[in-house]
Every structure is written in structure tokens, then in C-alpha cells.
Amino acid sequence: MKSWNKPELVDFNFYKNYELKQLNLFDSRRQKTTKIPRKSDELKLYVCGITPYDSAHLGHAFTYVTFDSIIRILNFIGQKTTYAQNITDLDDPLFERARSTNRSWREIVTEQVEIYRQDMTALNVIPPDFFVGVEENINLVIQEIDEIKDFSYQLDDKTYFKKQSNLNSRLVSDKSNQDLIQIASERGCDVSTLGKLNPLDPILWRSSGKDEPEWKTSYGSGRPGWHIQCISLAQKYLNLPFDIQGGGKDLIYPHHSMCDEITQITKNKDFAQVYCHVGMVSFEGSKMSKSKGNLVFVHQLIKMGTDPLLIRLMLISKTWNQDWEFNFDELKKFEDLFSKLKSLSHKYIGINNLEYIIDFILNDLDFSSAIQYILNIDKFEYSKDLISLGEVMNNLFGLSFHNVN
């Protein structure tokens, strides 16, 4: 799938100084901050992408800017990365939206992915190495379901994955089966369908509804379930297990837990080594969600005259794995800071200053402390031989002030 243009970055080439440094990130599986091991080749990340029907609200932007920040700091310390992100273009809510608005689902996908590209470009997000749709990889997904057929069963018009009743993903080891049934039910899973061997068994394949795409397979005509899509794509583009699985916190269960369980059971290996889950953004008292209708979209804020880099500054200033509430005053609070940083973008700093900035970011993406440190630098260097603070902020914070008037 076509992605978007890469922002301009100066190659500092300092990475040789930093080859012993490591990024620390909070890992949802281990429930603690974990050192991300360095790789002699590429460190591989997979981040679950949008279902393209209501693209890029602030919650999405928070997730994708966070992983962009991870890519930027890893590359800065000389760790090469391969980053895959999918577009869930075969998904129930998309087809429901098409029906309720009397539009073709393909038309909605085309329109919404284009908005997403524009928003990511405006937010200075580096495009993933692989930006992939499910439909364009459908043969791969069908092949994957065929391969794990022994772990499935047919019930009515659906093929389910057969869970091992005594095994839940380590991502949810603190939860009882009853808790998981409750969460799955809240997230729209069919936990109460009669005849399922385990209420938590996820759908691998299902028949298609009216005006939905379908493919003929040995388990009937239809379309794939959600988890198997990401397993197939991650396997193709990164191999399993890869290093970091990312997404919003709402993906911990069932999506990432099921990807982990299915991989454990069918392939006897981990899906990913580390799981990073970004906090939820709420608005007017509750989590931004389509069902509540309290979405604030990046493209709306930009249309209202908000500088997209001000949005980015607000997002990186938040603790990446904690929930927070957006309001318009909140955005205004960052205007002064934005102007201050912009005015400093023509200054030069020394290598020691840079080291401090990097270390703050390596400490679980602590951009707030990195920014505070910059504001407290009392003596800026003026020699052109030193390091341009503007380029450092462009490279590590994604704040390209040289493009701002």
C-alpha cells in the first residue's frame, strides 16, 4: 500500500558514540521498564494500524507519534530498524459503516487512508518500511489459516481457533477467565455463541455479509478474522518472533493476547519479545471512541488553524503509556513552550548537552525532561562547528521548526 513521504532528516552520524546505549521502554508483558536488546542487524517492530473508517483521531495520533519517536531514537543511537504497520481494511466496523452510509467499503478505505497519510505527513511521522493492507495480502492470510487448520473447528458459518483452556497469554496473566470474557464481550467478541468450545475462542474465518468481499477457501466462502491477519503480516514482513509489538492499550485484549496465544500454540514460539501499549486519550470525560462519538480528529484541528507540530509537541510531552484527557485549553498550554523551542532552534549546543537529551529520551521516552533540560541550558554555543539544536529537535522530537514560518 502506498505510504507517505519521508520527512527530511539530517544524518548526524554520531551513532558510533552511542553504540553501547540502549532504549528502555515499559513492557506490558513483563509489567516493568525493560532494556530493549540491541541487534546487530535490524530491530523489528510491528504496530497495529487503523481500521480505515474514522481515521486519525488524537488517540491514533498519540500511538503513531509514540512509535515514530521510538524509531527516531533507535536510529539515532545507530540501531537499524524494520517497521511494519498494517491497515485493517477487512474488518466488521468498516463494513458496518459502508452499510449505514450506503457507500462502498473500498471508497471509504481509499478516502480514509488518504486522510491518514496527510495527517501522518503533517505530524512529521516517518513512514513505516512496510505499510500493508490485509486485502492485498489475502492469499497469505488464507494460507496461514490452512496451515493451522488442525487447531480450528467449524461452527455454523464460522471457523474458530481452538484455545487451550488452561493457557491464556502472558499479557493477561493477572486476569481470570471471567474477566477476559467480560473484556471480550465489551469489545464486541461473540463470547455467548452457543456451541463454542470456549467462549474466548477467536474467529479465524467467517462467511461474508451482504456487500462484503469474500474469497473461496476449503472452509467455505468468506473473509478472515482479525488476529490471524496481523499474525500473517508480521510473519511475512518481520518473521516471528519480532522485537516490539505496538499499539494502543485497548489492543492488549483480545487482539495482542490472541496473536500471542495462537502463535504459541501453533508454532511453539513467541509472537513478539516486548509489548508496548500506548495510553488512551479521553475527551469530555470518556475514552475517545467511535461509539461515544467524542472523537477529536487531527485533520479537524489542523483545519481550525492548529499547527500540527504543536499537536506533536503536546503528544510527545505526555507519558506515552499513560491515559490522559484532551481539551482545547490543554493544547493552548503548549503554545508558549512551542514558541520558546522554536526560538531556540537557531542555537547550537555541545556534545555533552546532546548526551543529556538522548539519555532522557532513552529513559522510557522522557521527552518532558529532555525539553526541560533544553530550557535550562544557560549557555548556548554559537559556533557553527557545534550541534544545531534545531536539527536535534527535528531529528529526535520530530519538530521541524525550519519548516515553520
Ligand SMILES: [Zn+2]
Ligand atoms: Zn494487529
